[in-house]
Amino acid sequence: MDQTSLSGGFCDPPHQAADAFRAVMQAIARPGTIYEISGAVPPSPLSVAAGTVIMTLCDPDTGVHLAGACDAPDLRDWITFHTGAPLVRAERAAFVVGPWHAIAVETLAIGTPDYPDRSATVIAEMPVLEATGATLRGPGIRDTACLNLPDRAAFQRNAALFPLGVDFIFTSTTHIAALPRSTKVS
Amino acid sequence: MDGTQDPDAARKAWLSVLAKADSQALRTLWNDAGFAPDHDVLRAPEIGAVMVRGRAGATGAPFNLGEMTVARASVRLASGAVGHGYVQGRCKDHALIAALIDALMQTDRSAFVEAALITPLRDAARARTASRAAKAAATRVDFFTVARGGD
Numbered sequence: 001m002d003q004t005s006l007s008g009g010f011c012d013p014p015h016q017a018a019d020a021f022r023a024v025m026q027a028i029a030r031p032g033t034i035y036e037i038s039g040a041v042p043p044s045p046l047s048v049a050a051g052t053v054i055m056t057l058c059d060p061d062t063g064v065h066l067a068g069a070c071d072a073p074d075l076r077d078w079i080t081f082h083t084g085a086p087l088v089r090a091e092r093a094a095f096v097v098g099p100w101h102a103i104a105v106e107t108l109a110i111g112t113p114d115y116p117d118r119s120a121t122v123i124a125e126m127p128v129l130e131a132t133g134a135t136l137r138g139p140g141i142r143d144t145a146c147l148n149l150p151d152r153a154a155f156q157r158n159a160a161l162f163p164l165g166v167d168f169i170f171t172s173t174t175h176i177a178a179l180p181r182s183t184k185v186s
Numbered sequence: 187m188d189g190t191q192d193p194d195a196a197r198k199a200w201l202s203v204l205a206k207a208d209s210q211a212l213r214t215l216w217n218d219a220g221f222a223p224d225h226d227v228l229r230a231p232e233i234g235a236v237m238v239r240g241r242a243g244a245t246g247a248p249f250n251l252g253e254m255t256v257a258r259a260s261v262r263l264a265s266g267a268v269g270h271g272y273v274q275g276r277c278k279d280h281a282l283i284a285a286l287i288d289a290l291m292q293t294d295r296s297a298f299v300e301a302a303l304i305t306p307l308r309d310a311a312r313a314r315t316a317s318r319a320a321k322a323a324a325t326r327v328d329f330f331t332v333a334r335g336g337d
Contacts, residue, residue, distance in 0.1 A: 007228055007262070012230075013230055081260075
């Protein structure tokens with residue numbers, strides 16, 4: 001196991017995990033709003049924000065799938081050591097991590113009518129997050145919000161599946177924004 | 187490897203001694219020994235539960251015996267050696283000291299650490315086992331058949 005896979009965890013787990021959880025919860029409650037999140041320092045190519053989300057939300061019961069460039073040995077070992085989460089294929093994953101273009105959203109779990117929560121959450125790495133581009137409407141947004149989404153059609157198809165569907169968390173350096181399935185994109 | 191020797195047997199043995207040691211005795215020995223290596227904490231000490239599995243008669247089908255509380259920690263010394271401590275109970279100091287000792291045992295100071303810490307703990311564990319066995323043996327009832335005299 002390489003040295004970088006063992007370091008970079010939370011140095012003060014109770015407080016850092018609580019702060020990070022609060023940031024994730026706020027981001028999902030206010031779709032399109034960009035929040036700061038930090039604490040974990042994962043090996044490259046994963047961003048601090050994505051690493052912190054994984055440290056906060058993943059445990060041995062949540063399968064993680066690493067897509068595209070994120071499927072690196074260091075990162076696999078880092079996730080295994082710090083969270084104990086099993087690494088699984090995309091269709092069975094509770095969390096899918098990677099750059100947006102490497103994630104095949106159509107293949108992910110969208111839940112069942114009885115258990116819509118049994119769906120995947122996508123943690124998509126973005127070069128930058130800014131409040132421009134696609135217009136968002138829905139719960140948690142007063143009028144409209146804007147976010148530079150990588151692809152509008154995919155999110156419109158996903159929102160049409162409601163109450164099923166996939167939830168998205170976008171990360172870039174130490175920034176996080178979210179797009180739950182309840183948000184309408186135009 | 188011919189499949190009969192475990193290359194990690196020595197490390198498993200000292201980790202086993204550390205895991206089962208009395209935490210007060212371990213802390214006393216650690217403080218007396220005066221090892222204070224520079225280290226980074228990779229995983230801060232944390233408490234959790236593990237499922238202990240057993241086999242009836244050591245050969246039957248495995249079953250879940252019950253959960254036990256464990257504490258664990260991981261450290262890295264300045265020299266690069268990584269140590270892990272998994273110990274029984276809820277004592278975080280015990281887990282951290284066990285991780286430090288595991289890391290030190292992988293360095294060139296292993297002989298000193300073995301003599302100062304592992305050997306006394308192993309002897310204490312043996313004495314504990316022997317004293318418990320002796321107490322149990324004292325309650326043993328020997329049944330024997332009195333041969334009745336025949337006519």
